[in-house]
Amino acid sequence: MFVAVVSSAGLREDLADDLKRRFPQETFYFFRNIKEAAPYLGEAEIFITYGEDLTGQDIKNMVSLRWIMVISAGMDEMPFEEIAARDILVTNAKGIHAGPMAEYAVHRMLHYSRKTEVVQKQEQEHYWSRAPVMEELRGKQLLIAGAGAIGSETARLAQAFGMHTIGVNASGKHVDHFDQVYPVEDLLKHLPRADFVISVLPKMPETDGLFSRAAFEKMQEHALFINMGRGNAVDDEALIAAVDEGRPGSAVLDVFDTEPLPVEHPFWDHPKITVTPHLSGISPQYQPRSMDIFHWNMEVYRGGEESYWNLVDPEKGY
Amino acid sequence: MFVAVVSSAGLREDLADDLKRRFPQETFYFFRNIKEAAPYLGEAEIFITYGEDLTGQDIKNMVSLRWIMVISAGMDEMPFEEIAARDILVTNAKGIHAGPMAEYAVHRMLHYSRKTEVVQKQEQEHYWSRAPVMEELRGKQLLIAGAGAIGSETARLAQAFGMHTIGVNASGKHVDHFDQVYPVEDLLKHLPRADFVISVLPKMPETDGLFSRAAFEKMQEHALFINMGRGNAVDDEALIAAVDEGRPGSAVLDVFDTEPLPVEHPFWDHPKITVTPHLSGISPQYQPRSMDIFHWNMEVYRGGEESYWNLVDPEKGY
Numbered sequence: 001m002f003v004a005v006v007s008s009a010g011l012r013e014d015l016a017d018d019l020k021r022r023f024p025q026e027t028f029y030f031f032r033n034i035k036e037a038a039p040y041l042g043e044a045e046i047f048i049t050y051g052e053d054l055t056g057q058d059i060k061n062m063v064s065l066r067w068i069m070v071i072s073a074g075m076d077e078m079p080f081e082e083i084a085a086r087d088i089l090v091t092n093a094k095g096i097h098a099g100p101m102a103e104y105a106v107h108r109m110l111h112y113s114r115k116t117e118v119v120q121k122q123e124q125e126h127y128w129s130r131a132p133v134m135e136e137l138r139g140k141q142l143l144i145a146g147a148g149a150i151g152s153e154t155a156r157l158a159q160a161f162g163m164h165t166i167g168v169n170a171s172g173k174h175v176d177h178f179d180q181v182y183p184v185e186d187l188l189k190h191l192p193r194a195d196f197v198i199s200v201l202p203k204m205p206e207t208d209g210l211f212s213r214a215a216f217e218k219m220q221e222h223a224l225f226i227n228m229g230r231g232n233a234v235d236d237e238a239l240i241a242a243v244d245e246g247r248p249g250s251a252v253l254d255v256f257d258t259e260p261l262p263v264e265h266p267f268w269d270h271p272k273i274t275v276t277p278h279l280s281g282i283s284p285q286y287q288p289r290s291m292d293i294f295h296w297n298m299e300v301y302r303g304g305e306e307s308y309w310n311l312v313d314p315e316k317g318y
Numbered sequence: 319m320f321v322a323v324v325s326s327a328g329l330r331e332d333l334a335d336d337l338k339r340r341f342p343q344e345t346f347y348f349f350r351n352i353k354e355a356a357p358y359l360g361e362a363e364i365f366i367t368y369g370e371d372l373t374g375q376d377i378k379n380m381v382s383l384r385w386i387m388v389i390s391a392g393m394d395e396m397p398f399e400e401i402a403a404r405d406i407l408v409t410n411a412k413g414i415h416a417g418p419m420a421e422y423a424v425h426r427m428l429h430y431s432r433k434t435e436v437v438q439k440q441e442q443e444h445y446w447s448r449a450p451v452m453e454e455l456r457g458k459q460l461l462i463a464g465a466g467a468i469g470s471e472t473a474r475l476a477q478a479f480g481m482h483t484i485g486v487n488a489s490g491k492h493v494d495h496f497d498q499v500y501p502v503e504d505l506l507k508h509l510p511r512a513d514f515v516i517s518v519l520p521k522m523p524e525t526d527g528l529f530s531r532a533a534f535e536k537m538q539e540h541a542l543f544i545n546m547g548r549g550n551a552v553d554d555e556a557l558i559a560a561v562d563e564g565r566p567g568s569a570v571l572d573v574f575d576t577e578p579l580p581v582e583h584p585f586w587d588h589p590k591i592t593v594t595p596h597l598s599g600i601s602p603q604y605q606p607r608s609m610d611i612f613h614w615n616m617e618v619y620r621g622g623e624e625s626y627w628n629l630v631d632p633e634k635g636y
Binding site: 099100103104106107110111114116119122123126128129130132133134135136137138139156157160161162259260261263268269274275276277278279282283284285 | 455601
């Protein structure tokens with residue numbers, strides 16, 4: 001049986017070679033992007049993508065398509081309506097972002113609490129001063145909005161540092177490595193306790209503008225707000241007004257409503273706002289780990305008895 | 319019985335008040351430095367110091383002195399000869415640096431592995447690029463020279479990140495949170511494995527110049543070397559030559575032979591060397607934690623049955 005596997009994900013050459021070796025009966029076509037892949041879309045039975053390049057029209061044109069492997073977790077760009085209509089199998093790479101994102105979160109908390117930018121400026125001036133007041137993470141309160149896999153891994157590291165971890169999610173149900181978990185309706189009630197507030201919320205109608213003026217006003221003056229979920233959760237103007245007025249003390253943003261963040265956006269130059277280009281989840285281990293999931297699922301697809309790893313429900317979109 | 323307690327340590331006012339409240343029978347004199355304290359040295363039966371201000375002549379002049387509480391751990395400036403001759407009790411604050419120093423170490427590893435300075439430069443230029451190759455700490459090899467209390471706490475955090483921890487100490491005996499511990503004679507043999515090398519070695523004749531040209535040559539091209547022990551362990555010229563030639567990839571130095579580091583020292587401006595002003599152990603919790611030790615020891619001194627916390631042998635100097 002001839003199965004064409006087409007990838008628009010710019011897979012590393014060693015990983016592409018490994019796929020051909022593992023699955024010699026399939027025919028693989030590897031491309032760096034969907035434009036290159038276009039002539040092969042009609043043939044593709046299996047399609048590997050980062051999930052940001054497929055349109056509803058593409059799905060209609062991909063007449064042989066039976067399975068989409070999305071090597072990403074946030075799937076807000078996926079044309080799920082067309083996918084659900086055709087009953088196409090979707091799997092994703094949920095879970096593999098957790099490690100690097102948790103490291104990003106700890107890094108940004110340490111960067112802030114240890115006054116790194118003051119220390120860097122002193123170094124540029126050859127100025128030896130031990131005066132900057134550096135805080136420890138130990139004993140601090142961390143609130144994570146979006147207590148799921150990524151939030152849990154972040155909380156695990158935070159607990160190793162002796163932080164107290166508070167989670168907020170849709171259900172309020174317990175998640176590993178959180179000292180407490182509350183339903184999202186209670187977010188505002190718990191913000192005043194937090195020294196650090198991290199959003200890992202996915203993009204959904206319910207999360208739109210959750211970090212509003214009212215939320216920022218509840219934060220402490222020394223608090224650091226980090227958004228590494230999706231940009232829709234933050235009201236940009238409210239955040240700028242909030243840090244200008246002193247609550248929270250600072251913000252680190254890795255995700256934005258429009259990405260790349262436009263060059264003229266006021267976030268770039270704001271002294272209390274740090275912009276990073278959606279890199280919290282990037283890792284050299286990212287593609288190898290997503291291929292571990294794909295290998296497993298290929299065995300299942302070819303008739304294995306086990307069930308799919310990270311099966312996505314196109315009706316729900318997750 | 320009249321006991322005069324004199325402090326040159328610039329104790330926080332709340333902590334000074336707390337001492338007076340806890341020990342109403344003693345007479346306390348609090349000063350910001352030894353110059354201010356000078357007129358009271360003759361009276362002092364107990365002296366609280368950071369351990370960098372006492373000379374041998376001071377000890378001779380302090381005729382009532384019976385106990386020195388050093389609220390520090392590195393005691394290379396202490397006039398132990400005169401102290402031992404008079405059989406004066408010495409206790410220190412060993413152990414309270416471990417927490418903040420371990421946080422410093424993790425922070426510097428994350429700062430390096432996540433290409434923070436490249437990302438900061440991109441931000442200044444409003445340049446959105448996800449190209450900087452960021453490494454995870456997970457799976458990396460960390461070698462700590464000086465596997466003691468600070469090394470162990472650093473290794474504990476590193477293990478939480480999924481790092482492999484290798485310790486080197488005088489005995490080669492096992493220490494908690496190290497996957498392996500080797501005797502210091504084998505240092506050069508294990509350096510080639512390390513992605514990160516951290517020195518927390520104390521100042522002793524045996525540690526002088528341990529990080530020599532020969533040691534740096536054994537390190538990997540991408541390795542980061544961190545010195546947060548004492549400056550004597552590093553041969554400055556050898557380090558500059560080594561990073562210029564590409565091994566190790568970069569260095570972060572918190573301690574130096576001469577502190578403050580002279581303004582003309584080449585470390586300040588070297589693009590591969592980061593200078594921080596001996597701040598790895600600084601914390602707002604530092605004085606409160608050292609006073610916990612002092613409180614305990616005061617009870618013992620006043621006739622408690624327990625033994626002293628962090629008793630120092632003046633003959634050995636630790």
